[in-house]
Amino acid sequence: MRIRFLGTAGHSGWPAPQCTCSSCNKAHAERRLPLRVTVDDRFRIREAGVLGPVPPEYTVTPTPDGIRVEGADGGRLLYARSTQGPLPGGPPADARPAGSSVYSSAPEQQVDMVIVDAVRRPEVIGELRRSGVIGVTTAVVAVGGDHRVRSPQEFARRARLWGALVPGDGTVIPCPPAVWPESRPRGPHRTLVTGGARSGKSREAELRLLAEPKVVYAATGPVPDAEADPEWAERVSRHVRRRPWWWRTEQTTDLAVLLRRTRGAVLVDCLGTWLTWVMGECGLWEEDPPRDAEERVEAAVHDLLEAWRSTQAYVVAVTNEAGSGVVPPTRSGRLFRDHLGLLNQWVGAESEDVLLAAAGRVVELP
Known part of the structure; x- marks a missing residue:
């Protein structure tokens, strides 16, 4: 599969229209459109599901972790869920603080690529590593940058710490990927x-x-x-x-x-x-x-x-x-x-x- 990122920012883009905050001022040199992701240029995928008819050679499955897409070539993509709320199979309520995530702690199948809104809930990356969805060969793609982060450079810095790629608008990444981001720090x-x-x-x-x-x-x-x-x-x-x-x-x-x-x-x-x-x-x-x-x-x-x-x-x-x-x-x-x-x-x-x-x-x- 080929995953095309036509836009990579939050829902208002970066800079946001008519916004004069310091973050948007810094983003003028590398404008980013609102997030829009397509699979093989045949259908669009988003956190809530897919837009357009899905060809029969693809399998699209809603899961507690997000929307999972499998292609005829064997590529496995997960568009990670970034909202909070009760889900089946999560840890018991008394084992976590109120308002926390409830991603399933049961073993999950590893995927080749995960798309994460790294502004709304970057801790999803850790949750998916914990559950086994993200493995050592999984490419993590950080999207959703906007003026909630003080600059595009700061967004990229955070992504490097988390072992994630930050694509620009128009970037096409194969799934399974051909390259991975630099390794994040690990012990010792x-x-x-x-x-x-x-x-x-x-x-x-x-x-x-x-x-x-x-x-x-x-x-x-x-x-x-x-x-x-x-x-x-x-x-x-x-x-x-x-x-x-x-x-x-x-x-x-x-x-x-x-x-x-x-x-x-x-x-x-x-x-x-x-x-x-x-x-x-x-x-x-x-x-x-x-x-x-x-x-x-x-x-x-x-x-x-x-x-x-x-x-x-x-x-x-x-x-x-x-x-x-x-x-x-x-x-x-x-x-x-x-x-x-x-x-x-x-x-x-x-x-x-x-x-x-x-x-x-x-x-x-x-």
């Missing part, structure tokens, strides 16, 4: 995301792992207590609700053990909170700390670094950039700033990628 691979408060660092870390079939979310903060601290409990709840339903959360401060035993992908949020706990356990917050407090902190940091170096997982860790302001007025503030700054340097030195988040944007640090 380490990424450190740093930035100030509300800089977008946690969202960037989560975005990088949306297409992974298995993710452990290592939460290093205190277990939320709605009665003692309702604001913290609500903050944690918001974080949980925006994660894909199949991510597994581990509330832990023993990061070294987790990094040594875990395979797949790990998101650590965050190193600053972990260091706060370590310094407290070692007595550094006390007015008269134990004589061996610094040595114990150093030992814990060394153990974490050894685990970070030897991990076999794809790890994305979030940390705080605490040294950009004035010198803290308290002893504890100065201690934390100094220890965290050194920890960030050491972890960054052992990482393939280090990113700085600021004002919701990300800069890769060479």
Whole structure:
């Protein structure tokens, strides 16, 4: 089969008509029409089904994952479902946050190509990898870009992280494909995301792992207590609700053990909170700390670094950039700033990628 992308953007195109937002201004150089996909130039396929009569040599099947097309040449295409809602065969409702996807967890047959609206619900890629629909030889095609993303370049960057192709209008891709996108990062691979408060660092870390079939979310903060601290409990709840339903959360401060035993992908949020706990356990917050407090902190940091170096997982860790302001007025503030700054340097030195988040944007640090 030959899949032709006559348009590749969201329903309004990119730039959208009469829109003067910064994203649309940046998209003028490479205009994209609203999404329109045809199979062998004989019929059109979309998320809701097909338009036009389907020749007898093709099989079109609605599935819980989307619309599946099989051609006479054996090519297998899936136009992935991007809407949410109950579907037969999904995981039990109490096993996932409210409003999450319910794609079937039963084994599915791998296809040759998957078309995904990567703006509406990019986590569909991870869901389909988890269920086996997307395998190592499946070409993932990311479409639907529009001004919900700040630029075409940003859309392409995200697609590369997810192991997806971004076709231009008029592109024809054979199914089975002749080429695949560059491989996405896989373990062992380490990424450190740093930035100030509300800089977008946690969202960037989560975005990088949306297409992974298995993710452990290592939460290093205190277990939320709605009665003692309702604001913290609500903050944690918001974080949980925006994660894909199949991510597994581990509330832990023993990061070294987790990094040594875990395979797949790990998101650590965050190193600053972990260091706060370590310094407290070692007595550094006390007015008269134990004589061996610094040595114990150093030992814990060394153990974490050894685990970070030897991990076999794809790890994305979030940390705080605490040294950009004035010198803290308290002893504890100065201690934390100094220890965290050194920890960030050491972890960054052992990482393939280090990113700085600021004002919701990300800069890769060479």
